[in-house]
Amino acid sequence: MTKLLAIDGGLPVRESFLPVSKPFIDQEDIKAAAAVLKSGILSEGPQTEAFEQSFARYTGAKYAVAVSSGSAGLHIALRTAAIGHQEEVLTSPLSFPINSNCILYQQAIHTFVDIDTATYNMDTKILAQKLSYRSKAVIPVHFAGQPCDMDEVNKLAAKNNLIVIEDATQALGAVYKGEKIGSAENMTVFSFHANQSLSTGQGGMVTTGSEETYKWLKIFSNLGIVREQASLVEQIGPWHYEMQDLGFNYNITEMQAALGLSQLAKLDWFLAARKKIASCYNEALSGLAGLVLPGQLSGVESAWHHYIIRIKPEALNTDRQGIYQALRAENIGVDVNYLPIFLHPYYKWLGHPDVCTLEGSLCPRAEEVYNNMLSLPIFPAMQEQDIEDVIKAVKKVFNYHAK
Template identity: 35%
Template sequence: MRDSFLPFSKPSISEAAINEVTDSMRSGWLTTGPKLKKFEQMLAEYLHVPHALCMSSATAGLQLALMALDIQKGDEVITTPMTFAASLNVIEMVGATVKLVDVERDTYNIDVTKLEAAITKNTKAIMPVHFAGLPVDLDPIYALAKKYNLAVLEDAAHAIGAEYKGKKIGSFGDLQVFSFHPNKNMTTGEGGCLSTHSDKIAEQISLLRFHGMDREAWNRFGKDGSPHYKIIYPGFKYNMMDIQAAIGIHQLPFLDEFIEKRTALAKRYLEKLKDFEYLTLPKSPDYQHKHAWHLFAPTLNDKLAKISRDELMAKLKSMNIGCSVHYEATHLYPYYANKYGFKLGDFPNAEAIGKNVISLPLFPDMTISEQDDVLDALEQIFNTSITN
């Protein structure tokens, strides 16, 4: 057993990032300011998009995106039950109706073959989730969106740096929202980013994320700024601070390297566990893509293993191996079950995944020795040999 606890995720923070944060604190400019402006420019260049707008979280980005798309009471938004609750919560926040489509058992992504049947006259948007950094098959989704005049809001919280058919997620399509939470592929502590090609939507988001003011702090309190502003319409306090952007400035240049390291570790898991009958490994689709490998999340074959996922997690943690759950099927949470009458059996693939999925340790600075500790722990728990 390991002497120290191995977390399932750990951010890679450089000394340069720490120094950049220190510089912000010494400058006296802690909130939205010049570093955020620089970070947004870097993101726009990386994503090959004219507008990259940061905010306090990806959840905030999803909410503001729905508002900018004029999604409101009576409208339906289609998404997946295999996601973090925020994807559904933001639909509720704007007063719209959650419409769910089951996922593919192998990829955990929304089953695009079932999408059209879920579209009604009230449907206004589709919100696919790029689960674990694996791009959803977007061509059929955008084809349906064009056919039925729908917006597509991609929940790309897991997918910064991922690619679909040779193009970066965020570089094409309608709207994408990324997360910079500490367990994501790059971090700003907390925070998120929205990418869009639409000048109109970018302008709306800029206003909505900071009280509806026509000037943010950078425009008002700088040397050449004016303290006067107008409220265009009611907005929120969802701005990102310079302290956060200071971290991001030194995360983004290493993002592709982080993903390469994650990918190498994920491929090694896949190779080592390919004959391990107690776990079903995630699979990749046939279409061209670049997986960002935010998570390595197999599912437990609980009947064969004769223990539950939670029992497996407890055993791993007792051996100093961190793990997590991404995610339980959201339609079975009390709020959504009570409001919409969702029940067990409605979305069987999401339910099977949610009952048995387990996220194993995966992060850029994870060593081969640490990964071997995870594999050794699985061997000990199941009293079996893992392929060498």
């Protein structure tokens, strides 16, 4: 007989709560940040420059610009692309809202492209159908760490004269057809938020293969300020600097850069750990009634930022909330990522009937997937027992609720 669930009074699978994500910080990381505090150089110093250069080498990019967050990176990427008033930018609805927020910062128009239900990434066939005379750029989101079909995205972009800005905020270390994400000519944006493989608390990076793009990214991330003597409008003296465009205070701190450098040295280990956890889940949970495992595009290697499972309500006697609460009661910290952007109140208000009338869903696939998805714990510090506990709890809950 199936064991009684913890939510119904049974014993939980584990005594302590296992979070869905947790940063890995060791003594080397602490020493690196502390050394900066002792140095007295807390911003715009050698650590930032070293971090940018090391990150570019790691990803295979020609240039990298460190910024205060992934959000800041997306904003200056759109600014550098000269996206402006009423120009259209297409992106995925299945993401944190910031990629479409940044489109609005530029007074441009966001258009959501529905997803492929196998990979949860933008469906390029729908992208092709959505393109219009106003389309100026596309932001493909490498959801949960799995690369999009960039061959098709780039092909459509070249045919329609679109700028491509890759949202790789979840995909550091991911590989597309033998090349790391970030190595392309496109601007590619990364995040170093606390739940990322490489964490600086907050922070981000934009990579590019273009020197001109790199220079503009530098200007827009630093208040529009230019200091290089050869680029100044007036030659007043060695101290002179000029604001030559409307930029933003998006610089990363030296403490964050030092922490990023220390974390970068461990990144391959972080990625290997995530891949191992995902492999264990894939093997142990395959064939479990009522559960769909994450699909993978051929020729890619995911960074496994999230491990997303999807429930099949028709095969269970409960819904997503029932599974969520049951697993949390077993002390397994599952989560839900992410509410489709157009369902957030702010975006609903933008489409209020007084402004425009829309019937049905903007992206029905994204809504359907979201309504049935859950994220399982996956982070490098997980121990073998933690992995076994997750597997045991998932089997326990799904078997209990199987029809």
